[in-house]
Amino acid sequence: MGQEMDGRYMLGKQSLEMKNPVYIRDSASVVGTKEGQGPLAELFDMIGQDDMFGCASWEEAESSLQKDAVYLALGKAGMKKEEIRYLFAGDLLGQSIASSFGLAGYEIPLVGLYGACSTCGLSLSMGAMAVNAGYAQHVACVTSSHFASAEKEFRFPLGYGNQRPLSASWTVTGSGAFILSSTPGKKARARITGLTTGKIMDYGLKDSMNMGACMAPAACDTIYRNLMDFGRKPSDYDKIITGDLGTVGQHALIDLLNEKDVDISGQHMDCGIEIYDAKKQDTHAGGSGCGCSAVTLSAYILKQIEEGAWKRVLFVPTGALLSKTSFNEGQTVPGVAHGVVIESAE
Amino acid sequence: MGQEMDGRYMLGKQSLEMKNPVYIRDSASVVGTKEGQGPLAELFDMIGQDDMFGCASWEEAESSLQKDAVYLALGKAGMKKEEIRYLFAGDLLGQSIASSFGLAGYEIPLVGLYGACSTCGLSLSMGAMAVNAGYAQHVACVTSSHFASAEKEFRFPLGYGNQRPLSASWTVTGSGAFILSSTPGKKARARITGLTTGKIMDYGLKDSMNMGACMAPAACDTIYRNLMDFGRKPSDYDKIITGDLGTVGQHALIDLLNEKDVDISGQHMDCGIEIYDAKKQDTHAGGSGCGCSAVTLSAYILKQIEEGAWKRVLFVPTGALLSKTSFNEGQTVPGVAHGVVIESAE
Numbered sequence: 132m133g134q135e136m137d138g139r140y141m142l143g144k145q146s147l148e149m150k151n152p153v154y155i156r157d158s159a160s161v162v163g164t165k166e167g168q169g170p171l172a173e174l175f176d177m178i179g180q181d182d183m184f185g186c187a188s189w190e191e192a193e194s195s196l197q198k199d200a201v202y203l204a205l206g207k208a209g210m211k212k213e214e215i216r217y218l219f220a221g222d223l224l225g226q227s228i229a230s231s232f233g234l235a236g237y238e239i240p241l242v243g244l245y246g247a248c249s250t251c252g253l254s255l256s257m258g259a260m261a262v263n264a265g266y267a268q269h270v271a272c273v274t275s276s277h278f279a280s281a282e283k284e285f286r287f288p289l290g291y292g293n294q295r296p297l298s299a300s301w302t303v304t305g306s307g308a309f310i311l312s313s314t315p316g317k318k319a320r321a322r323i324t325g326l327t328t329g330k331i332m333d334y335g336l337k338d339s340m341n342m343g344a345c346m347a348p349a350a351c352d353t354i355y356r357n358l359m360d361f362g363r364k365p366s367d368y369d370k371i372i373t374g375d376l377g378t379v380g381q382h383a384l385i386d387l388l389n390e391k392d393v394d395i396s397g398q399h400m401d402c403g404i405e406i407y408d409a410k411k412q413d414t415h416a417g418g419s420g421c422g423c424s425a426v427t428l429s430a431y432i433l434k435q436i437e438e439g440a441w442k443r444v445l446f447v448p449t450g451a452l453l454s455k456t457s458f459n460e461g462q463t464v465p466g467v468a469h470g471v472v473i474e475s476a477e
Numbered sequence: 478m479g480q481e482m483d484g485r486y487m488l489g490k491q492s493l494e495m496k497n498p499v500y501i502r503d504s505a506s507v508v509g510t511k512e513g514q515g516p517l518a519e520l521f522d523m524i525g526q527d528d529m530f531g532c533a534s535w536e537e538a539e540s541s542l543q544k545d546a547v548y549l550a551l552g553k554a555g556m557k558k559e560e561i562r563y564l565f566a567g568d569l570l571g572q573s574i575a576s577s578f579g580l581a582g583y584e585i586p587l588v589g590l591y592g593a594c595s596t597c598g599l600s601l602s603m604g605a606m607a608v609n610a611g612y613a614q615h616v617a618c619v620t621s622s623h624f625a626s627a628e629k630e631f632r633f634p635l636g637y638g639n640q641r642p643l644s645a646s647w648t649v650t651g652s653g654a655f656i657l658s659s660t661p662g663k664k665a666r667a668r669i670t671g672l673t674t675g676k677i678m679d680y681g682l683k684d685s686m687n688m689g690a691c692m693a694p695a696a697c698d699t700i701y702r703n704l705m706d707f708g709r710k711p712s713d714y715d716k717i718i719t720g721d722l723g724t725v726g727q728h729a730l731i732d733l734l735n736e737k738d739v740d741i742s743g744q745h746m747d748c749g750i751e752i753y754d755a756k757k758q759d760t761h762a763g764g765s766g767c768g769c770s771a772v773t774l775s776a777y778i779l780k781q782i783e784e785g786a787w788k789r790v791l792f793v794p795t796g797a798l799l800s801k802t803s804f805n806e807g808q809t810v811p812g813v814a815h816g817v818v819i820e821s822a823e
Binding site: 139140141145147187188190191216217221223224225226227228231232234235238239240241242243244245246247253256257260261263264265266267283284328329330331333452453454455456457460462465467 | 485486487491493533534536537562563567569570571572573574577578580581584585586587588589590591592593599602603606607609610611612613629630674675676677679798799800801802803806808811813
């Protein structure tokens, strides 16, 4: 039995093929003011009037983002919370408090996940695995980040006004929620057809203000492994989309893959580069955070797939596995990246 | 297809039945000095000479615990790391750095999990789901905690010498690793046959020095839901084993279940109560942490099952979803508990 089932799903060294339908039935994005002034502004479902979202602390505001994103996604899908069997959720804060406090009210079994800014890919992966296996008809996957709570968690309180080098990224204030289902409903936004779960890659870099470079090796490894496991070339994807490498990490990724004789320069896109107008908005290398790839997927990428502009994309959120403690103790910044193959629903 | 598969696995509101074999093929436990002086001392696979485990910081020591536990579990199972398709891992530190830095060297796709001290149950659940579905033949599940890194993360540096109330628990220094497989090998230790994934339960308690009381409602909910979903009564289990409720939480749990006309007083056991001799070792309410339930499962519970003393247990690690930030901002301490049904392998 084990052998027979392995043949159904496992591909190559670290990928899975989804043999049963896993639809992204609907999704929603909620963002803060800076994202609401960026190039994707008109595509988001909700833009906050200010970045406190009516709450008393940045952390509560981030919890509120997750709550709202799930609420909107359920509403758009025409579903009730009782229909969702699992929540797969995470964020960047210590002990994932944005998820815990934001999602408690839904009373849905919770799988708490941590993959730094790659968590959107990890939550979609675990959700797709649950739906594909028949463990659930509907699950919700949600991740978030908040500029101010992340700066406090990883660097300094905003009030210090410390300067940031040009290689630094700007944590996105936002949350994206996705309803995955075994059935399409009226009209699903897309389908998840494959997964490549990432390994930790550590090239020994220690600069938390240059996370693009720290994460590029992980993105390279996951993309390369996805192409090998599925027997595809870059042009088999309309886009290969990383989460938050930014401009510095993008160069590193393309160079690293070139060393393996893989050229993705024609397909590569990065959510962190798309979400802000770096020059006008002074966001340096680009956007980052668990919310960056999540809101860009919901607002922009799935729209392109729905409209037929893209048929198949490889979505690869990237995460830097540091904490304030590990950084202060002089540790490296290892990276991880989780790949999700997303295709048009038809 | 969806419907047909739902009938195979989904039970009641939030449980799954494992229809395919999921063996706990082998496991290992590594603990610190205090645990090595407790009542379970002779059952652990490795006891550190001191709690630094040859490292330069408490956090590195905790990473080393996870590395060693996986290494020993692989060795006991007679397996190589290349045979493991996924690692399901977590700990209590901000951004789960004990797992990230401890496990990077294995080069195995990593699913990072966070459920506070319930993470052992969550990792076994996700691992069992992956093996049962045919996504992997072998996975490893590992969690850890360290007294000193946890005190620093959640409370104060040890050097402050702050006093602890009697309701406080003592974070276990230890890590437990489990190899789950679709085949038993020479002789498996036990089998996972069912899962009940927990919801967040928040009764509004705010005392981080009385986590037993904060987590008892979650344990109550998961145990009650497990009994309903599987159509069982408490005596269908030889033991119902919580992770780290301690003596205060145990009373609360038994009372809360009595209110639902369920009496588990004959079956209940708590890993936090078993692991220390509270009076002699001055550990107050009992042990806690991601390592507490993990090492007790590996060293003591699985041994009882192997020896035939117990045929079927409900293992329910319990977690308190607070962070230093949420506590300092006056938030409540919500709880979560993930149930795993473990039976003898034959």
